[in-house]
Amino acid sequence: MSEGLRAMVEGLLDRLRGRGHAEKTRAAFKDAIRAEGDRVARSLRKSLAGDLDAMRAEQERLGRTLAAVQASLAEAVTRQQKAERKASQFMLTLQLNERQRDLIARLPAALDDARVSAHVQQAITDAELLTDPFPHMVVTDVVPPDVYKLMLRAIPPADFFGDKDLTKQNLRIPVDRCPELTTRVWQFVDDTARNVVVPAVVARFREPLWQHYETLFGQALAARAAELPQAPNGGRVMLRRPGYHLSPHRDPKRSMLTCLMYLAAPGADESYGTKIFRVSGDQESSYTQTYYPEQNGATCELAKTVPFRPNSMLVFLNGTGAHGADIPADAPPDLERYSYQFYVGPTLEALEALVAELPDDRRKKWQGKNAD
Numbered sequence: 001m002s003e004g005l006r007a008m009v010e011g012l013l014d015r016l017r018g019r020g021h022a023e024k025t026r027a028a029f030k031d032a033i034r035a036e037g038d039r040v041a042r043s044l045r046k047s048l049a050g051d052l053d054a055m056r057a058e059q060e061r062l063g064r065t066l067a068a069v070q071a072s073l074a075e076a077v078t079r080q081q082k083a084e085r086k087a088s089q090f091m092l093t094l095q096l097n098e099r100q101r102d103l104i105a106r107l108p109a110a111l112d113d114a115r116v117s118a119h120v121q122q123a124i125t126d127a128e129l130l131t132d133p134f135p136h137m138v139v140t141d142v143v144p145p146d147v148y149k150l151m152l153r154a155i156p157p158a159d160f161f162g163d164k165d166l167t168k169q170n171l172r173i174p175v176d177r178c179p180e181l182t183t184r185v186w187q188f189v190d191d192t193a194r195n196v197v198v199p200a201v202v203a204r205f206r207e208p209l210w211q212h213y214e215t216l217f218g219q220a221l222a223a224r225a226a227e228l229p230q231a232p233n234g235g236r237v238m239l240r241r242p243g244y245h246l247s248p249h250r251d252p253k254r255s256m257l258t259c260l261m262y263l264a265a266p267g268a269d270e271s272y273g274t275k276i277f278r279v280s281g282d283q284e285s286s287y288t289q290t291y292y293p294e295q296n297g298a299t300c301e302l303a304k305t306v307p308f309r310p311n312s313m314l315v316f317l318n319g320t321g322a323h324g325a326d327i328p329a330d331a332p333p334d335l336e337r338y339s340y341q342f343y344v345g346p347t348l349e350a351l352e353a354l355v356a357e358l359p360d361d362r363r364k365k366w367q368g369k370n371a372d
Contacts, residue, residue, distance in 0.1 A: 093178065093180075120200070134317055158336075216362075217354065230345065239338055246325045248277045253287070260340075262310065276321065287369040
């Protein structure tokens with residue numbers, strides 16, 4: 001070995017044997033280990049992140065597939081239920097048409113338009129118009145007793161009513177795909193409502209309606225509003241059961257009057273009638289849908305309950321106050337409360353034309369609840 005190389009090696013050995021070399025070596029190893037650990041950790045995180053993303057994507061795909069399957073099953077069940085419902089209605093219609101053949105044959109004599117119209121007109125004329133807590137009247141013996149019995153007989157089985165909520169089912173009037181007795185009797189009732197009840201109640205509520213028109217349309221257009229053609233709308237037979245609750249409210253704004261005829265069987269419990277509320281802090285509804293005063297800062301106090309009596313009809317101005325109804329959940333489980341309700345108001349076309357002439361501040365109150 002040359003002297004120069006030997007000297008170099010010895011110098012290196014001397015440095016290796018120095019005190020600082022061990023610490024430097026340990027530090028270098030730590031740095032190397034730490035760096036390798038960081039590299040491995042990054043690699044693992046990257047790998048795990050990829051695996052988790054893949055798992056999430058698969059989970060979302062499976063979730064969408066499951067939701068689609070569930071929706072398809074629900075749709076199939078709904079189609080089957082509708083088919084079964086239609087089949088049930090068809091069979092019931094055949095059975096009832098046969099069973100009620102004799103009664104149907106006697107309908108022309110029983111549903112004498114002149115006789116029934118005169119009776120209804122007189123009943124509304126004789127009813128007392130009350131003002132507390134808001135304008136309303138209770139008409140007794142609305143139709144002749146034999147016609148009332150026919151109306152009860154013509155209410156079809158519950159299979160013909162809507163089935164979304166069994167505590168509150170409705171049968172729209174005029175009816176569709178119902179037994180002949182139901183179709184003919186309730187068409188007659190609907191015609192009587194249009195031709196007799198509407199003009200009679202509008203005449204009886206003339207003064208309260210005028211004041212209501214002034215509130216809604218202002219003095220300048222109140223006379224025009226009073227001259228608008230009036231018609232019934234929203235007609236339906238309502239079936240209510242235990243557990244039904246309707247909070248204090250007013251009906252949709254385009255309805256000036258509400259007519260609610262009770263279809264109670266003889267001897268039925270009268271306690272499940274209509275609740276009438278006095279409203280403190282009341283105001284005009286600022287939108288067209290059903291209005292709940294308590295949701296708008298007002299307080300409702302029960303003023304009275306109109307009894308659920310056979311062949312009687314509650315008529316009220318749909319401008320102030322509120323009404324509601326309840327059938328407690330602990331009522332007899334087989335209890336069924338039937339009534340016939342329709343609204344009275346201007347035809348939609350005539351009303352829209354008048355609203356279009358209102359100043360901006362009044363016209364905005366005829367928008368939908370969620371309008372911008």
